[in-house]
Amino acid sequence: MDTLSEAYKGIPLNLGDIIPLDFSSPPPTLPDSHAWFQPSDDDCSFDDPASSMPIIDFLDPKATELIGLACEKWGAFQLKNHGIPLDVIQGTEEEVKRLFSLPTEQKLKALRSPGGASGYGRARISPFFPKSMWHEGFTIIGSSARDVKKIWPDDYARFCDRMENYEKEMKVLAERLTEMLFDMLKIPEEKRKWVVTSDISEVLQLNFFPSCPEPDRAMGLAPHTDTSILTIVQSPSTGLQLFKEGKGWINVHPHPNSLIVHLGDLLHIISNGRFCSPLHRVTLNETRKRYSIAYFYTPPVDYVLSPSLSGDNSPVALFRDVTVKEYHEIRAQKFGNSLSLVRI
Numbered sequence: 490m491d492t493l494s495e496a497y498k499g500i501p502l503n504l505g506d507i508i509p510l511d512f513s514s515p516p517p518t519l520p521d522s523h524a525w526f527q528p529s530d531d532d533c534s535f536d537d538p539a540s541s542m543p544i545i546d547f548l549d550p551k552a553t554e555l556i557g558l559a560c561e562k563w564g565a566f567q568l569k570n571h572g573i574p575l576d577v578i579q580g581t582e583e584e585v586k587r588l589f590s591l592p593t594e595q596k597l598k599a600l601r602s603p604g605g606a607s608g609y610g611r612a613r614i615s616p617f618f619p620k621s622m623w624h625e626g627f628t629i630i631g632s633s634a635r636d637v638k639k640i641w642p643d644d645y646a647r648f649c650d651r652m653e654n655y656e657k658e659m660k661v662l663a664e665r666l667t668e669m670l671f672d673m674l675k676i677p678e679e680k681r682k683w684v685v686t687s688d689i690s691e692v693l694q695l696n697f698f699p700s701c702p703e704p705d706r707a708m709g710l711a712p713h714t715d716t717s718i719l720t721i722v723q724s725p726s727t728g729l730q731l732f733k734e735g736k737g738w739i740n741v742h743p744h745p746n747s748l749i750v751h752l753g754d755l756l757h758i759i760s761n762g763r764f765c766s767p768l769h770r771v772t773l774n775e776t777r778k779r780y781s782i783a784y785f786y787t788p789p790v791d792y793v794l795s796p797s798l799s800g801d802n803s804p805v806a807l808f809r810d811v812t813v814k815e816y817h818e819i820r821a822q823k824f825g826n827s828l829s830l831v832r833i
């Protein structure tokens with residue numbers, strides 16, 4: 490059952506907020522619809538080796554401690570020796586490239602429906618911004634077969650198998666990390682049974698950022714936090730930036746053979762604010778296209794998120810109890826102030 494899709498059914502989008510620009514024949518200059526900044530704007534971003542997101546070796550005996558610190562300070566880290574086989578990572582990347590390099594009319598066959606959550610289209614958060622993003626996405630919730638069959642009726646199996654296999658591997662890693670973080674938060678047994686069940690609400694988001702004629706004036710993916718416990722991102726190239734209070738936008742340089750892990754709003758609530766869900770965005774490049782694969786790990790939709798008061802957290806609950814489904818609905822309607830809407 491795609492119960493996560495049900496959360497989005499009640500909040501349909503306009504087709505205009507779903508259909509991406511036809512990037513197969515992009516305009517030679519940036520159209521006004523996609524111009525977020527003026528040439529005179531000073532949209533500062535940093536390369537700061539002294540304060541960049543930590544790179545943690547999962548085999549390091551101190552990994553747990555380092556992950557805890559990274560989650561408190563950054564809400565994100567890069568993970569080396571994560572245990573996902575290289576061929577699984579490369580095979581998935583190959584399929585993602587194959588999908589996005591199809592002619593536009595092929596991809597449009599799997600266009601997300603106005604009340605739908607899966608399929609091809611613009612980012613879900615598009616309606617909340619006055620300008621469009623330089624981006625195409627493909628969202629997989631449950632099996633990708635229904636959408637992918639529309640694109641490749643006779644040749645969908647390899648894509649689906651590889652995505653399914655990738656999700657299986659990601660789930661094991663997400664479970665390990667979640668158990669680790671829940672231990673630190675002293676989450677009681679009855680609140681963590683879902684971690685090993687099969688009815689979690691996982692989402693795989695495939696992202697494509699075409700090369701852009703004026704990258705400094707456009708936006709790949711607008712600033713957002715993720716609706717997840719944690720999100721595991723695979724991308725070999727730069728583009729992702731994290732917002733750090735008091736500093737600004739900091740570039741993430743992907744370490745070879747590493748995965749990027751960032752925490753989402755759901756864990757921010759459960760940890761009663763101890764772990765942060767960082768604001769992040771994606772920038773563009775004039776000559777290079779970029780792909781990324783983001784795995785969103787989320788409890789079953791009826792799970793009640795309640796702030797843990799037993800770890801080293803604030804003794805007073807900062808958030809009210811809210812179900813995963815309700816939080817998704819709040820996000821789909823209000824986006825940016827979602828966390829403040831569940832704050833006590």
Ligand SMILES: C=C1C[C@]23C[C@H]1CC[C@H]2[C@@]12CCC[C@@](C)(C(=O)O1)[C@H]2[C@@H]3C(=O)O
Nearest residue numbers: 612613614628692694713714715716785
């Ligand atoms: C489970 C999720 C998480 C969603 C909504 C739903 C399905 C699609 C996800 C994304 C993927 C791309 C960024 C994001 C911000 C977007 O626009 O769609 C994500 C959003 C969220 O993190 O809220």
Ligand SMILES: O=C(O)CCC(=O)C(=O)O
Nearest residue numbers: 694696724729771781783
């Ligand atoms: O492309 C990336 O590096 C990040 C993608 C992302 O933030 C998302 O899919 O939510």
Ligand SMILES: [Fe+2]
Nearest residue numbers: 713714715769
């Ligand atoms: Fe994200």
